[in-house]
Amino acid sequence: MVRQDGKRNFVLREENGTEDSVFSGSTPRQAALKAARRLPPAPSEEEVDGRAELRLREKGTDKVHIYNGWAWKEEKPSDGPDWMPEVVTRANVSKEGIEHLD
Numbered sequence: 001m002v003r004q005d006g007k008r009n010f011v012l013r014e015e016n017g018t019e020d021s022v023f024s025g026s027t028p029r030q031a032a033l034k035a036a037r038r039l040p041p042a043p044s045e046e047e048v049d050g051r052a053e054l055r056l057r058e059k060g061t062d063k064v065h066i067y068n069g070w071a072w073k074e075e076k077p078s079d080g081p082d083w084m085p086e087v088v089t090r091a092n093v094s095k096e097g098i099e100h101l102d
Contacts, residue, residue: 010056013064019057028065029093031056036069036091045072045090054093062101067093 002008003024010031011019021038023031035054042048051068058065071091076084 009059010065011059013055013057022059023056028056028058029067029095032065032067032069032093032095033091036067036071036093037089039069039071039091041071041073041089043073045074048072053096055099057101064099064101066096066099068096069093 007024007026008028008031009022009024010028012021012023012035013019021035023034025031025034032054035056036052039052048070051070054067054069056065056067057063069091070093071089073087074090076086076088
């Protein structure tokens, strides 16, 4: 379901079917990137050795968007604001497909 601001809510599904965390975004990829930033990060982008499967169900539908996600630590950009920590977590995802729940 689309909110008035154009964003949609996606629920992170665990392997056992439980749904705990809600991420919002105008696209499923935006929500998947937010979820991927919560993964345990690798020390750097070159040292990423594993990817986690992220299954995001769009609220109000039976569609489950499946992504592989990974995260890593990185120094803040040189033009970053003062409030930003010196080390930030970055993430990336790749879409694997869509499933429909029964």
